[in-house]
Amino acid sequence: MITICGAGAFGTALAVSLAKNGPVILWARDADHAAEMRATRQNARRLAGVDLPENITLISGPLTAGDGACLLAIPMQKLDGFLAGFGASLDNRPLVACCKGVDLATGLGPTGLIDAACPTATAAILTGPSFARDIALGLPTALTLACADEGTGKALQSALTTPNLRLYRTIDTTGAELGGALKNVIAIACGAVIGAGLGESARAALMTRGFAEMNRLARALGAQPDTLAGLAGFGDLALTCTSDQSRNYRFGLSIGQGTDFDPSVTVEGAATARAVLARATAMKIDMPITHAVTALVNGELRVDQAMDMLLSRPLKEE
Numbered sequence: 001m002i003t004i005c006g007a008g009a010f011g012t013a014l015a016v017s018l019a020k021n022g023p024v025i026l027w028a029r030d031a032d033h034a035a036e037m038r039a040t041r042q043n044a045r046r047l048a049g050v051d052l053p054e055n056i057t058l059i060s061g062p063l064t065a066g067d068g069a070c071l072l073a074i075p076m077q078k079l080d081g082f083l084a085g086f087g088a089s090l091d092n093r094p095l096v097a098c099c100k101g102v103d104l105a106t107g108l109g110p111t112g113l114i115d116a117a118c119p120t121a122t123a124a125i126l127t128g129p130s131f132a133r134d135i136a137l138g139l140p141t142a143l144t145l146a147c148a149d150e151g152t153g154k155a156l157q158s159a160l161t162t163p164n165l166r167l168y169r170t171i172d173t174t175g176a177e178l179g180g181a182l183k184n185v186i187a188i189a190c191g192a193v194i195g196a197g198l199g200e201s202a203r204a205a206l207m208t209r210g211f212a213e214m215n216r217l218a219r220a221l222g223a224q225p226d227t228l229a230g231l232a233g234f235g236d237l238a239l240t241c242t243s244d245q246s247r248n249y250r251f252g253l254s255i256g257q258g259t260d261f262d263p264s265v266t267v268e269g270a271a272t273a274r275a276v277l278a279r280a281t282a283m284k285i286d287m288p289i290t291h292a293v294t295a296l297v298n299g300e301l302r303v304d305q306a307m308d309m310l311l312s313r314p315l316k317e318e
C-alpha cells in the first residue's frame with residue numbers, strides 16, 4: 001500500500017488521486033490535524049472543500065508504513081529534519097520526494113537527502129507542473145517521475161499513474177529535481193516584475209533568460225538537457241511564472257507591490273535562491289536572475305534596482 005507523509009496541500013491532493021487506484025495511508029505531523037480530517041473527511045487547513053475518499057486512512061505519530069512506496073510531501077527545508085526523525089522506519093523501500101528545492105544547510109536536493117539519511121531506500125522524485133487543487137479535482141495533469149534505478153522507476157510510474165495523473169519517466173534525478181527547484185526562483189522574479197508594473201515583455205524575458213540560467217547550472221551538475229526541456233523544467237516554469245495560483249509567483253507579486261506576505265505560506269523559491277546562489281558562485285556559474293532574486297528576498301535591493309542590475313550587464317550573444 002502507498003503511504004504519503006505530509007498532509008499539506010500536495011500530499012492530500014496526491015492521496016485523493018491515488019485513492020482511485022486503491023487504499024492509501026496519509027500521515028500528518030500533527031495528531032489534531034489527522035483527527036480533524038478523520039472526523040470531517042476534508043483537509044480544511046490546506047485543501048478546503050475537497051472530500052477525502054473513505055479508502056484514505058489518516059494517521060499521525062509513529063510511522064507504520066507497510067513495505068510499499070512512501071511519498072514524502074514535506075517542504076524542502078523540513079525534509080532533512082523529517083528524515084532524521086522517521087528515516088529509520090522507511091528503509092528498504094522506494095522513497096519518492098514530492099518537494100521542490102535545494103536544502104539550504106547541505107546544498108543537496110531531495111534525492112540527495114534521502115540517499116544520505118536512508119541508504120537502503122531507493123530515492124525517486126515526482127515533479128512537474130501541477131497545482132494541488134487541480135490534481136485533487138481530477139483535472140488532467142502530467143508529471144515527471146525520476147528514479148536512477150530503472151526497474152524501480154518503471155514500477156513507480158505504473159503505481160502512481162491515475163486516471164487524471166499521467167507520469168513520464170526518466171533516470172535523470174538531477175535534472176528533474178533542479179528543474180523543479182530553479183523554476184520557483186524564476187517565478188519569484190516574474191511575480192516581482194508584474195507586481196511592480198514592469199510589464200509582460202519583462203516577464204517573457206525573465207522566463208527565457210531564466211530558463212537559460214536553469215540549463216547552465218543543471219548541465220554543469222550533470223543533468224540531461226531533455227529533462228530541463230520537459231515537464232520538470234520548462235513545463236513547470238511555464239505554469240509557475242504565469243499563474244497566481246502559485247505561491248512563489250504570489251510572493252514575488254507582494255515584493256513588487258511592496259505588500260506583506262503571510263510568512264506561514266510555503267514558498268520554496270526563497271531559500272532555494274540562496275542555496276543555489278552559493279553553489280553557483282562556488283562553481284563560477286553566472287546566474288544573474290538568481291542573484292537578483294536572492295537580493296530581493298534578503299531585502300537588499302528593490303525591484304527597480306534589481307532590474308537595472310540585470311539590464312546594465314555587458315551585452316552578449318544569446
Ligand SMILES: NC(=O)c1ccc[n+]([C@@H]2O[C@H](COP(=O)([O-])OP(=O)(O)OC[C@H]3O[C@@H](n4cnc5c(N)ncnc54)[C@H](O)[C@@H]3O)[C@@H](O)[C@H]2O)c1
Nearest residue numbers: 007008009010011029075078082098099100130131132266
Ligand atoms: N501545493 C502545490 O500545488 C504543490 C504542487 C507540486 C509540488 N508541491 C511541493 O510539495 C511540497 C509541499 O508543499 P505543500 O503545498 O503540500 O505545502 P503545505 O504548506 O500545504 O503543507 C506542508 C505540510 O508539511 C508539513 N510539515 C511541515 N514541516 C514538517 C516536518 N518537519 N515534518 C513533517 N511534516 C512537516 C506541514 O504540517 C504541512 O502539512 C513543496 O515542496 C511544494 O513545492 C506543491
Ligand SMILES: O=P(O)(O)OC[C@H](O)CO
Nearest residue numbers: 128129130246247248249
Ligand atoms: O505554489 P507553488 O509556487 O509552490 O507551485 C506549486 C507547484 O510547484 C507548481 O507546479
